[in-house]
Amino acid sequence: MxxxxxxxxxxxxxxxxxxxxxxxxxxxxxxxxxxxxxxxxxxxxxxxxxxxxxxxxxxxxxxxxxxxxxxxxxxxxxxxxxxxxxxxxxxxxxxxxxxxxxxxxxxxxxxxxxxxxxxxxxxxxxxxxxxxxxxxxxxxxxxxxxxxxxxxxxxxxxxxxxxxxxxxxxxxxxxxxxxxxxxxxxxxxSEVKGRLFDNARKTGKYIWEKDKMIDLTFSQVLDRVVEEFPDQYAFKYTTTDYTRTYAQFRDDVDTFARSL
Structure with missing residues (x-):
């Protein structure tokens, strides 16, 4: 020892x-x-x-x-x-x-x-x-x-x-x-396609600067998130059978929108 x-x-x-x-x-x-x-x-x-x-x-x-x-x-x-x-x-x-x-x-x-x-x-x-x-x-x-x-x-x-x-x-x-x-x-x-902003502790990234208004629609926001973090989990529910990455969630949103 x-x-x-x-x-x-x-x-x-x-x-x-x-x-x-x-x-x-x-x-x-x-x-x-x-x-x-x-x-x-x-x-x-x-x-x-x-x-x-x-x-x-x-x-x-x-x-x-x-x-x-x-x-x-x-x-x-x-x-x-x-x-x-x-x-x-x-x-x-x-x-x-x-x-x-x-x-x-x-x-x-x-x-x-x-x-x-x-x-x-x-x-x-x-x-x-x-x-x-x-x-x-x-x-x-x-x-x-x-x-x-x-x-x-x-x-x-x-x-x-x-x-x-x-x-x-x-x-x-x-x-x-x-x-x-x-x-x-x-x-x-995993190539970063846009500018990212550090959080206060330098342990994570923001796509947009904190406390600033985002002049984008929901679909534009989702597209931007998918561009940066396609394989990160968006939802992972333990009580229901629904786990999606941001890219998969966008596909679900698009499918639902087409059905309207």
């Missing part, structure tokens, strides 16, 4: 010198849950490291792996640590594959704790996880990206491709161009 503590301290110091904002930490060694982990031990370790990380301007990111693929459990752990210098790294694969979580559920559990994202794809063959190039597995990539947009995530989505875990994986010269090409569809969607 002491050795791990000292090693993480070295990474914090190095990250600070390099101007790197994050250091990944693993609360569990295995990608898939294989044994129990004492949450209290992890919490105490993070509480000791957090003040040092904060002083150095570094955030420790606990990855959603092993037992912490259960992101409700990870959220409880982060709440117990209660430090701005400790947050979450969402490895999108593990909660979906090993905890049966939808991307929407993961985002609901972790929300603003998500500061960095690892992405990869896989299928299950004969009860065993087999990794694939992005888009060639069965992870719901569209749902993952939509879930990130629903919380206005603006950080990195980084491909994780570790051949030392699986020597039969394709080489980087094949995998990375595939990743860049596949993800291009999402970067195009």
């Amino acid at each position: 002491r050795q791990n503590h000292e090693e993480i301290l070295q990474y914090i110091t190095l990250a600070s010198k390099l101007g790197t904002p994050f250091v990944r930490v693993l609360g569990d060694l295995e990608p898939e849950p294989k044994g129990d982990v004492d949450d209290n031990v992890v919490i105490e370790a993070l509480k000791k490291l957090a003040p040092i990380a904060e002083e150095k301007g570094v955030t420790l990111l606990v990855e959603t792996n092993g037992v912490y693929s259960d992101t409700k459990r990870l959220c409880a752990l982060l709440e117990n640590v209660a430090s701005d210098a400790v947050a979450a790294l969402w490895d999108v694969h593990h909660p979906y594959r090993f905890a049966g979580e939808t991307p929407g559920k993961t985002v609901q559990n972790l929300g603003a704790y998500i500061k960095y994202v690892h992405i990869k794809d896989s299928v299950v063959e004969n009860g065993k996880t087999s990794y694939r190039m992005l888009g060639e597995g069965d992870l719901p990539i569209d749902d993952i990206m939509m879930a990130l947009r629903s919380i206005n995530y603006e950080g990195y989505v980084s491909l994780e491709w570790v051949k030392r875990w699986a020597a039969d994986l394709d080489d980087a010269g094949v995998v990375f161009p595939n990743f860049a090409n596949y993800m291009n569809r999402y970067t195009k969607k």
Whole structure:
């Protein structure tokens, strides 16, 4: 335990010198849950490291792996640590594959704790996880990206491709161009087409300046919102079967208008 503590301290110091904002930490060694982990031990370790990380301007990111693929459990752990210098790294694969979580559920559990994202794809063959190039597995990539947009995530989505875990994986010269090409569809969607205004805390964006009259019709306002945030949820009712992004809601409005 002491050795791990000292090693993480070295990474914090190095990250600070390099101007790197994050250091990944693993609360569990295995990608898939294989044994129990004492949450209290992890919490105490993070509480000791957090003040040092904060002083150095570094955030420790606990990855959603092993037992912490259960992101409700990870959220409880982060709440117990209660430090701005400790947050979450969402490895999108593990909660979906090993905890049966939808991307929407993961985002609901972790929300603003998500500061960095690892992405990869896989299928299950004969009860065993087999990794694939992005888009060639069965992870719901569209749902993952939509879930990130629903919380206005603006950080990195980084491909994780570790051949030392699986020597039969394709080489980087094949995998990375595939990743860049596949993800291009999402970067195009998220291009900002107009000027946006920061809120007071710099945690979100307004399309229009606050407290100013908008001389537009409802349909014009909706078109503008769809232009900026097409995949962000407009409605998500838990008591009725009605969940729509702004783009989907506009389609519903148009359909209703045509029926009048």
